[in-house]
Amino acid sequence: MKYYIITLLIIIFDQVTKWTVANSMQLFESVQVIPGFFWITSHRNSGAAWGILEGQMWLFYLVTLIVIGVIIYYMQLYKDSYPWLMVGFAFILGGAIGNFIDRIFLQEVIDFIDLNIFGYDFPIFNIADSALTVGVILVIIIMLIDEMKNKGKKVNE
Template sequence: MRYYIITLIIIILDQLTKWSVASSMKLYESKEVIPGFLSITSHRNSGAAWGILEGQMWLFYIVTVIVIGVIIYYMQLYKDSYPWLMVGFAFILGGAIGNFIDRVFLQEVIDFIDVMIFAYDFPIFNIADSALTVGVVLVIVMMLIDEMKNKGKNANE
């Protein structure tokens, strides 16, 4: 249950920040937070990351519903073990649902975190995108750790 609470916190934080930006800033308006590094920029995206598959909402609906189903299945399967894997799943679930809410109700995703990394203007993203990224990294790391443990066990047998 606690992992679903993490999911809920991510969804609420994502939706509140998006609402705050959408209601207080004009589209494409930008406010610099850390000069030369971080700005809050009101942006909309009707595609996936970096604007790919723009306007393909039907595809995002199908993929998101499948992802949500698979993540919930694995969260139930591993609920009594692998706490960091569960945190990764909770982040992925929260991020997927956060952007899904935007797609269903707005037909686009509200993005606003605008980062400049060594003169590279990274694509604008949001809390849901961040949660998805952190979740995927956690799941991959946990899978690699589990694989190394299993190889160590097999080598000792």
């Protein structure tokens, strides 16, 4: 249950920040937060990461529903073990639902985190995107650690 609370908190934080940007800034308006590095920029994206598959809402609906179903299945399967894996799943679920809400109600996703990293103007993203990324990284790390542990057991047997 506590992992679903993490999911809910991510969804709430994502939606509140998107609502704040959408209702307090004009589209494409930008506010510098850290000079040369971080801006809040009101942006919309009707595609996936980096704007790919723009306007393919049916595909995003289908993929998101599958991801949500798979993540909930695995959260139920591993609910009594692997706490960090569960945190990763909670982040993925929160991020997927956060962007899904935008796609259902707005037919696009509100993005606003605008970074320039070592001269690279990174694509603008949001809290849901961040949660998805952190969640996927956590899941990969936990799976790699578990694989290394299991490999060590097989060698010692």
